[in-house]
Amino acid sequence: MIGSDFYLDDPRPADGPPVIVGAGPAGIRAAQTLLAHGLRPVVIDEAPKAGGQIYRRQPDGFGRTPKDLYGFEAGRASDLHQTFDRLRPQLDYRPDTLVWNAQGHSLDLLHTAQRTADSLRWRDLIVATGATDRVLPVPGWTLPGVYTLGGAQVALKYQGCAIGDAVVFAGTGPLLYLVAYQYAKAGGRVLAVLDTAPAVQRYKAAPAMLAQPTVAAKGVYFLSWLMFHDVPVHHGVQLLRAEGADRVQAMVWKDAQGAEQRTNCSAIGLGYALRPETQLADLLGCEFAFAPLHRCYVPQIDADRRSSVPGVYLAGDGAGIMGADAAEISGELAALALLQDRGIKTDAARQAKLRQQLDKTQQFRQALEVAFPFPDDWAARAPDELVVCRCENITAGELRSTAASQPQGDINRIKALCRVGMGRCQGRMCGVAATEILADTLQVPVAQIGRIRGQAPIKPLPLDMTVVSADQEASHG
Amino acid sequence: MVKQLGTEVVVIGGGIMGASTALFLRQRGIQVVVLERDLCGSRSSGVNFGGVRRQGRSLAMLPLSQRAHQHWGRLTALIGTEAEYERSGHFKIARSEADMDSLVRYAEKTRDCGLDLQLLDGAALHKRFPIGGAQVVGGSFCPDDGQANPRLLSPAFATAAARAGAQVFEHTPVLEVAHNGQRFVVRTPDMEIRANVVVNAAGAWAGQFAEQCGEPVPMRIRPPAMGVTEPLPFFLHWSLGVEGGSIYCRQVRRGNVVFGGGPGLVLDDTRARNRHTTVWAQLPQLVELLPQLKNAQLIRTWSGNEGALPDHEPIISESSRQAGLYHAFGFAGGGFQLGPGVGDVMAELIAQGRSSTPIDAFRIDRFSDPACST
Numbered sequence: 006m007i008g009s010d011f012y013l014d015d016p017r018p019a020d021g022p023p024v025i026v027g028a029g030p031a032g033i034r035a036a037q038t039l040l041a042h043g044l045r046p047v048v049i050d051e052a053p054k055a056g057g058q059i060y061r062r063q064p065d066g067f068g069r070t071p072k073d074l075y076g077f078e079a080g081r082a083s084d085l086h087q088t089f090d091r092l093r094p095q096l097d098y099r100p101d102t103l104v105w106n107a108q109g110h111s112l113d114l115l116h117t118a119q120r121t122a123d124s125l126r127w128r129d130l131i132v133a134t135g136a137t138d139r140v141l142p143v144p145g146w147t148l149p150g151v152y153t154l155g156g157a158q159v160a161l162k163y164q165g166c167a168i169g170d171a172v173v174f175a176g177t178g179p180l181l182y183l184v185a186y187q188y189a190k191a192g193g194r195v196l197a198v199l200d201t202a203p204a205v206q207r208y209k210a211a212p213a214m215l216a217q218p219t220v221a222a223k224g225v226y227f228l229s230w231l232m233f234h235d236v237p238v239h240h241g242v243q244l245l246r247a248e249g250a251d252r253v254q255a256m257v258w259k260d261a262q263g264a265e266q267r268t269n270c271s272a273i274g275l276g277y278a279l280r281p282e283t284q285l286a287d288l289l290g291c292e293f294a295f296a297p298l299h300r301c302y303v304p305q306i307d308a309d310r311r312s313s314v315p316g317v318y319l320a321g322d323g324a325g326i327m328g329a330d331a332a333e334i335s336g337e338l339a340a341l342a343l344l345q346d347r348g349i350k351t352d353a354a355r356q357a358k359l360r361q362q363l364d365k366t367q368q369f370r371q372a373l374e375v376a377f378p379f380p381d382d383w384a385a386r387a388p389d390e391l392v393v394c395r396c397e398n399i400t401a402g403e404l405r406s407t408a409a410s411q412p413q414g415d416i417n418r419i420k421a422l423c424r425v426g427m428g429r430c431q432g433r434m435c436g437v438a439a440t441e442i443l444a445d446t447l448q449v450p451v452a453q454i455g456r457i458r459g460q461a462p463i464k465p466l467p468l469d470m471t472v473v474s475a476d477q478e479a480s481h482g
Numbered sequence: 483m484v485k486q487l488g489t490e491v492v493v494i495g496g497g498i499m500g501a502s503t504a505l506f507l508r509q510r511g512i513q514v515v516v517l518e519r520d521l522c523g524s525r526s527s528g529v530n531f532g533g534v535r536r537q538g539r540s541l542a543m544l545p546l547s548q549r550a551h552q553h554w555g556r557l558t559a560l561i562g563t564e565a566e567y568e569r570s571g572h573f574k575i576a577r578s579e580a581d582m583d584s585l586v587r588y589a590e591k592t593r594d595c596g597l598d599l600q601l602l603d604g605a606a607l608h609k610r611f612p613i614g615g616a617q618v619v620g621g622s623f624c625p626d627d628g629q630a631n632p633r634l635l636s637p638a639f640a641t642a643a644a645r646a647g648a649q650v651f652e653h654t655p656v657l658e659v660a661h662n663g664q665r666f667v668v669r670t671p672d673m674e675i676r677a678n679v680v681v682n683a684a685g686a687w688a689g690q691f692a693e694q695c696g697e698p699v700p701m702r703i704r705p706p707a708m709g710v711t712e713p714l715p716f717f718l719h720w721s722l723g724v725e726g727g728s729i730y731c732r733q734v735r736r737g738n739v740v741f742g743g744g745p746g747l748v749l750d751d752t753r754a755r756n757r758h759t760t761v762w763a764q765l766p767q768l769v770e771l772l773p774q775l776k777n778a779q780l781i782r783t784w785s786g787n788e789g790a791l792p793d794h795e796p797i798i799s800e801s802s803r804q805a806g807l808y809h810a811f812g813f814a815g816g817g818f819q820l821g822p823g824v825g826d827v828m829a830e831l832i833a834q835g836r837s838s839t840p841i842d843a844f845r846i847d848r849f850s851d852p853a854c855s856t
Contacts, residue, residue, distance in 0.1 A: 460782050
């Protein structure tokens with residue numbers, strides 16, 4: 006080792022309660038499993054209430070029923086929420102808390118409401134940080150009124166409002182239909198669903214989809230419901246641009262026959278499925294590998310969700326997008342692996358069953374990828390003037406000209422040279438699109454572009470925060 | 483299949499020292515190959531604060547710093563880009579009478595060195611530089627010091643060297659350097675390069691190589707602790723430092739305030755980061771110095787591995803053991819501004835056997851000389 010007085014020397018603590026980051030489906034099931042085996046975990050969540058994004062809970066005094074909010078998933082949502090509420094007194098639960106850094110065996114926390122900071126040591130850690138929208142921009146996407154699909158859904162679930170009174174949903178993936186359905190069901194005017202996936206892909210995927218017939222049936226239901234309620238659904242489209250003066254006024258697109266169409270609207274929900282939120286795993290030192298299914302680098306895990314770092318387990322979408330149901334399964338699996346590693350007896354049959362269920366979901370995921378393929382031609386079609394990185398206002402043309410001088414293609418070098426991914430979002434929003442454009446420009450596989458290195462803080466940190474205590478030990482349960 | 487290559491000089495390390503050495507060698511018509519383990523300028527040279535500052539340097543270093551300053555003045559002609567370089571001025575603040583005395587003494591000692599320092603007392607300072615609130619008692623301003631973007635500038639030196647005819651190989655680690663009695667033989671995974679001269683400009687990793695050559699130096703890795711805010715309306719024209727250390731900052735044209743101060747954290751042989759206790763110490767100091775930042779947000783922190791020697795001076799020297807071997811490393815905390823000066827001096831040393839700028843204080847054997855040991 007090189008000599009330094011500033012070397013990180015932080016041996017793993019011998020004791021302490023397990024720590025779970027994230028209180029979505031994966032985090033809640035992990036907490037439940039640990040409690041059932043006699044451990045009292047610390048649960049850290051950025052949100053004010055547990056549930057995660059998919060089962061996001063409403064502020065107090067919210068009037069709509071779970072059935073209205075979650076549709077088919079109402080039962081699952083209620084079950085998770087009730088499970089958490091029942092367990093909460095036994096948990097060391099810390100909502101409104103952002104994990105902004107990981108250093109050795111400490112997590113650095115910001116308590117967002119009080120703007121105070123402290124650290125928490127961990128002996129073992131379940132990372133359940135979930136996902137964010139996978140964004141592929143179109144010209145005009147920075148106009149007010151253009152949202153991501155996930156953002157549109159959160160507005161509806163959490164704030165009880167629509168992103169506009171006349172909405173177009175565009176992109177591809179199951180979320181496209183779910184959100185369109187939820188909006189229409191809630192009384193929103195959905196002018197069109199514009200799916201970049203050709204209809205024929207759906208038939209190709211159908212046999213494999215039947216691996217999970219109930220999930221597939223839901224998809225069919227959403228589509229039929231939309232069509233029955235006269236919501237126009239177009240397959241195999243090309244999204245050309247969002248137009249408007251001060252805010253969005255129309256979506257311009259090409260139909261499957263190649264004719265240019267224009268749909269006037271007051272808002273657009275845009276998205277191409279999800280991407281894993283991996284920064285915490287990165288700062289923890291987990292090894293990553295390129296996953297063709299997710300078209301990005303994800304932290305490596307074994308079948309029981311152990312990462313490459315001893316004591317770190319990855320549950321839910323953060324280690325690869327598998328959806329909410331799989332998140333619950335993987336949360337339980339991760340907790341069981343943790344228990345096993347602590348020498349606590351677990352039910353081997355249960356573990357085997359959970360693994361099998363995850364395998365099935367994996368097959369279904371493959372089928373989804375066939376049904377809703379990533380638009381391979383997006384990068385080639387992106388015009389030079391398209392803003393890719395909205396924090397730093399970096400266009401596709403700037404990315405292309407920077408890449409032209411960097412045959413190595415390394416995205417961190419390109420970030421250094423042209424500022425892509427250097428703003429407030431640190432590449433979380435623009436990273437996918439930038440990677441696609443670089444790969445297309447250099448005519449190399451996406452894997453060769455690499456991934457933007459995680460750098461603390463994971464999200465912006467107020468300069469005037471107050472440090473409460475430097476190294477707080479987690480309370481023993 | 484191992485490729486055979488012959489050249490006059492092999493430079494190990496494509497950071498600002500190695501790349502500018504290659505550039506100045508080419509300007510003297512000398513054949514050179516640069517070997518960089520990662521990407522040129524991707525390590526310390528590319529992740530430092532970006533201060534282009536002479537003020538505050540030791541008397542021993544000032545002549546070299548001045549020589550570098552001349553090159554900075556013609557940067558575009560030298561490397562074809564200005565990389566956000568501007569002579570914005572460097573302003574050093576005193577927070578106590580004792581610190582102010584220290585700034586006054588420095589200004590006296592360096593009067594003939596061409597820094598043109600302007601000393602300001604509290605009242606004059608608050609009129610001219612409305613920063614820092616009441617805790618600032620005075621300061622020293624160096625009008626022609628400035629700042630640049632190291633992420634852009636350091637790779638640009640390598641590009642310029644290549645344009646001038648240097649052969650630059652990235653992702654090319656050096657596996658072994660041997661001497662066959664006549665020439666050096668430098669081995670990489672797919673090349674064997676023969677050369678008369680080897681320059682060790684391997685930054686934080688140069689100490690290991692020096693040790694292999696039989697002249698160990700007490701170098702330790704000292705990672706800086708860097709951070710940057712979100713972009714803010716432009717308000718800070720000068721690069722700022724504080725006498726006695728602690729915090730330094732500058733605002734880039736994009737509007738972000740870049741800052742540093744205190745130790746970072748070495749993760750392993752190749753990686754470093756800022757550390758949480760340092761971030762906690764930096765933020766309140768920054769807000770105290772620049773109340774404009776009170777509601778701003780920190781968006782990124784970083785560090786890199788830099789090599790430091792106990793007397794805080796670098797090593798710029800011919801080897802004491804092996805003819806034809808030269809060293810340029812150990813610049814922790816101050817190498818960026820020196821870069822072009824060091825490259826010029828190294829090329830001069832190699833081409834003419836002597837440097838017209840005094841560099842005796844930077845000899846590699848100074849730690850083995852009993853008179854100098856601490």
